[in-house]
Amino acid sequence: MPNKSPFTKIKGGVCAPNGFQAAAVSAGIKNPDDPRLDLALIYSEAPCVAAGTFTTNRVKAAPVKVSQAYMKADQVQAIVANSGNANACTGVEGISDSRKTAKIISKCLGLRQRQIAICSTGVIGLPMPMTRIEPKLPELVENLSPKNGEDVARAIMTSDTCKKEISVAFDCGEHRVRIGACAKGAGMICPSMATMLCFITTDANVHPDCLQKAVQEAVEMSFNRITIDGDMSTNDTVIVLANGQSGMPAPARNSEECRKLREALVYVMTKMAKSLVRDGERVTKFVTVEVKGAKTYLDAKKVAEAVANSALVKSSWNGNDPNWGRIIHAVGYSRASVREELIDIHINGKPACLGGLQAKTQMETLRNIVAKDEFTITINLNRGNAEYEVYTSDLSPEYIDFNRSEYAYWKQARKDGLV
Amino acid sequence: MPNKSPFTKIKGGVCAPNGFQAAAVSAGIKNPDDPRLDLALIYSEAPCVAAGTFTTNRVKAAPVKVSQAYMKADQVQAIVANSGNANACTGVEGISDSRKTAKIISKCLGLRQRQIAICSTGVIGLPMPMTRIEPKLPELVENLSPKNGEDVARAIMTSDTCKKEISVAFDCGEHRVRIGACAKGAGMICPSMATMLCFITTDANVHPDCLQKAVQEAVEMSFNRITIDGDMSTNDTVIVLANGQSGMPAPARNSEECRKLREALVYVMTKMAKSLVRDGERVTKFVTVEVKGAKTYLDAKKVAEAVANSALVKSSWNGNDPNWGRIIHAVGYSRASVREELIDIHINGKPACLGGLQAKTQMETLRNIVAKDEFTITINLNRGNAEYEVYTSDLSPEYIDFNRSEYAYWKQARKDGLV
Numbered sequence: 001m002p003n004k005s006p007f008t009k010i011k012g013g014v015c016a017p018n019g020f021q022a023a024a025v026s027a028g029i030k031n032p033d034d035p036r037l038d039l040a041l042i043y044s045e046a047p048c049v050a051a052g053t054f055t056t057n058r059v060k061a062a063p064v065k066v067s068q069a070y071m072k073a074d075q076v077q078a079i080v081a082n083s084g085n086a087n088a089c090t091g092v093e094g095i096s097d098s099r100k101t102a103k104i105i106s107k108c109l110g111l112r113q114r115q116i117a118i119c120s121t122g123v124i125g126l127p128m129p130m131t132r133i134e135p136k137l138p139e140l141v142e143n144l145s146p147k148n149g150e151d152v153a154r155a156i157m158t159s160d161t162c163k164k165e166i167s168v169a170f171d172c173g174e175h176r177v178r179i180g181a182c183a184k185g186a187g188m189i190c191p192s193m194a195t196m197l198c199f200i201t202t203d204a205n206v207h208p209d210c211l212q213k214a215v216q217e218a219v220e221m222s223f224n225r226i227t228i229d230g231d232m233s234t235n236d237t238v239i240v241l242a243n244g245q246s247g248m249p250a251p252a253r254n255s256e257e258c259r260k261l262r263e264a265l266v267y268v269m270t271k272m273a274k275s276l277v278r279d280g281e282r283v284t285k286f287v288t289v290e291v292k293g294a295k296t297y298l299d300a301k302k303v304a305e306a307v308a309n310s311a312l313v314k315s316s317w318n319g320n321d322p323n324w325g326r327i328i329h330a331v332g333y334s335r336a337s338v339r340e341e342l343i344d345i346h347i348n349g350k351p352a353c354l355g356g357l358q359a360k361t362q363m364e365t366l367r368n369i370v371a372k373d374e375f376t377i378t379i380n381l382n383r384g385n386a387e388y389e390v391y392t393s394d395l396s397p398e399y400i401d402f403n404r405s406e407y408a409y410w411k412q413a414r415k416d417g418l419v
Numbered sequence: 420m421p422n423k424s425p426f427t428k429i430k431g432g433v434c435a436p437n438g439f440q441a442a443a444v445s446a447g448i449k450n451p452d453d454p455r456l457d458l459a460l461i462y463s464e465a466p467c468v469a470a471g472t473f474t475t476n477r478v479k480a481a482p483v484k485v486s487q488a489y490m491k492a493d494q495v496q497a498i499v500a501n502s503g504n505a506n507a508c509t510g511v512e513g514i515s516d517s518r519k520t521a522k523i524i525s526k527c528l529g530l531r532q533r534q535i536a537i538c539s540t541g542v543i544g545l546p547m548p549m550t551r552i553e554p555k556l557p558e559l560v561e562n563l564s565p566k567n568g569e570d571v572a573r574a575i576m577t578s579d580t581c582k583k584e585i586s587v588a589f590d591c592g593e594h595r596v597r598i599g600a601c602a603k604g605a606g607m608i609c610p611s612m613a614t615m616l617c618f619i620t621t622d623a624n625v626h627p628d629c630l631q632k633a634v635q636e637a638v639e640m641s642f643n644r645i646t647i648d649g650d651m652s653t654n655d656t657v658i659v660l661a662n663g664q665s666g667m668p669a670p671a672r673n674s675e676e677c678r679k680l681r682e683a684l685v686y687v688m689t690k691m692a693k694s695l696v697r698d699g700e701r702v703t704k705f706v707t708v709e710v711k712g713a714k715t716y717l718d719a720k721k722v723a724e725a726v727a728n729s730a731l732v733k734s735s736w737n738g739n740d741p742n743w744g745r746i747i748h749a750v751g752y753s754r755a756s757v758r759e760e761l762i763d764i765h766i767n768g769k770p771a772c773l774g775g776l777q778a779k780t781q782m783e784t785l786r787n788i789v790a791k792d793e794f795t796i797t798i799n800l801n802r803g804n805a806e807y808e809v810y811t812s813d814l815s816p817e818y819i820d821f822n823r824s825e826y827a828y829w830k831q832a833r834k835d836g837l838v
Binding site for chain 1: 476508747820
């Protein structure tokens with residue numbers, strides 16, 4: 001069968017689109033003895049149209065506050081990001097650290113301070129080790145190259161076990177356009193608590209309003225589908241920079257070109273979002289929870305999120321247990337309008353529960369499906385036509401073990417004289 | 420210091436109040452080869468005033484539907500309960516099984532069928548093994564004795580590691596009155612998913628309206644404080660039987676005697692609720708989360724529940740990590756009205772975070788507190804006067820491991836020819 005996707009995979013990550021450069025260095029932010037990359041820069045030579053979505057958490061990290069303000073005030077065309085420290089709950093000092101970082105980078109790049117977006121991920125509540133970060137910022141700018149896309153993807157990793165990046169090319173009218181992206185995730189049990197960062201670059205030409213709308217729509221279809229309750233961490237950020245260097249003319253609003261670009265953003269962000277689930281902390285399974293037949297969109301969403309967020313359901317998947325009883329239980333407490341005797345539950349299309357009762361499918365058959373590392377739970381409420389879909393994972397004993405302590409961070413901060 | 424509690428602990432559990440008898444037998448409901456007690460009966464010789472609260476889950480087990488209907492229609496004076504099978508998601512057959520159980524017991528006791536409440540706890544979605552239950556019901560009635568309170572507490576256990584019961588005596592006007600109770604819990608990570616049963620007996624004399632109100636109030640102050648999101652399992656049930664056999668006259672509404680009885684119900688239910696947390700699945704710590712200074716009661720509740728329900732916060736407690744960053748993070752996504760720079764967090768009275776920033780308390784001091792098996796997190800939002808308190812636990816790798824599979828249930832059901 002021919003590949004029908006209009007998107008061709010290309011190399012380069014965030015540097016794949018024309019006119020983007022990147023760099024990453026090791027600043028030893030979490031641990032001065034660790035040589036891993038932890039400070040990164042993405043830069044467009046040409047001015048950009050920028051759009052972003054930020055955490056809805058009431059407790060916002062300093063870089064989120066600073067980036068939101070800068071993006072409103074000016075035309076952002078560079079992003080500086082670090083892992084190892086979230087710069088969250090760090091008060092005025094944290095704000096000042098983020099601003100200082102933007103200032104230094106902007107001077108080196110010959111830009112205004114507000115043209116730099118800043119993102120951080122890592123532990124909450126500890127001051128940034130600026131004595132280690134500051135000297136590395138000029139080096140970041142010196143190292144800029146169109147070959148370093150992958151380094152950025154590596155530098156923003158925290159508990160991720162692999163880098164997440166993608167770049168694709170597609171035709172937009174008569175012009176070839178490119179989109180590149182990298183992302184990082186973390187814990188998946190309650191994804192609202194993972195810091196999620198995603199940086200997207202494109203050489204498409206796009207109107208600012210059109211871009212902002214497209215980004216919001218794409219985030220809703222992708223990252224919010226893994227953000228179980230719609231809440232986000234203190235640091236969650238998606239930023240898109242579009243520099244128009246593909247040579248395409250600015251498309252009219254609601255044109256075919258606009259639609260194409262929206263589709264491409266959904267495609268790229270969905271790929272990134274799913275890769276975050278797959279690499280969730282100590283995750284062994286990727287599960288799609290699909291709700292059909294709900295009375296309203298909101299009901300479908302409530303049911304999907306209740307099931308995808310249930311620790312008992314997720315534990316059973318970890319044990320290869322096709323436990324539909326726990327699933328219908330979560331459906332029942334989701335606060336959606338449901339009727340027990342109408343609920344059907346299928347696992348990869350095989351009925352596990354029909355009309356609220358155990359179906360005839362052999363338990364071994366269902367068990368063999370749930371033993372796989374990827375499957376789909378379909379819940380049909382049989383009450384209407386609304387649908388919703390989320391992507392989730394199992395929950396392993398190793399996840400809890402992994403998350404028992406961040407004490408090491410504090411010990412290093414003590415050594416650094418920061419606490 | 421003198422013990423100021425007006426409640427004297429006495430022996431006997433649900434049989435401590437005058438005129439109550441009980442019995443428990445082994446019916447091999449989960450496993451015919453296991454001699455553990457799994458079928459129990461509580462019976463009052465005299466007619467009772469009865470009140471109850473039941474799960475708010477939209478998916479309700481058959482015994483919940485039947486008991487609710489019976490309690491509305493008649494004067495319940497006996498409770499039959501089983502562990503090993505929840506009789507949930509079992510359709511009309513499940514309803515018929517619950518009714519048949521009530522019918523057999525009522526005939527043996529010389530009562531009307533609707534005077535029997537029925538409760539079940541265990542796996543969801545499997546038919547009741549009635550061939551093993553039915554022959555044991557007359558035996559239950561034959562074994563009735565005022566000495567068997569403890570056996571009932573044991574028979575309703577599922578994953579509980581110890582029985583939960585209490586009985587107290589107190590003065591109500593000029594009369595000595597007794598209250599007895601037993602309860603069972605289970606998983607604590609997301610307590611909404613644990614089946615919780617609590618049976619309370621008393622020889623107090625009380626008006627039906629007064630009792631129902633008192634029970635609702637006491638449940639709100641106790642079991643709902645461990646029911647993180649206010650939702651309940653398919654089977655959750657609290658039933659109170661008051662038979663008036665203490666000899667006290669019926670108290671006037673809003674009298675001192677009524678108030679005393681309400682207090683006693685709160686006392687007994689809070690003891691039971693806290694014991695459920697302490698015996699949560701693979702729990703190592705009992706944590707009180709106390710929220711103060713909220714603008715509204717609902718805000719205080721949202722914050723307390725977000726923190727108490729956060730898998731990341733609970734994992735950190737398991738690791739003895741005094742991680743206030745994760746706590747403030749959960750405060751931020753609770754959807755309550757909060758201002759980061761006003762938030763104070765204390766652990767057993769020691770400041771961990773003041774004004775949204777790291778406090779000066781030595782990390783070792785906080786770590787030593789969180790290493791204990793019981794501590795209190797106090798979150799002051801400094802925005803108003805509303806307060807709320809919940810009781811929660813840590814989350815251990817062993818919990819997930821414990822909950823990975825209920826497959827054994829299905830294998831037994833297959834042997835029984837039920838699926």
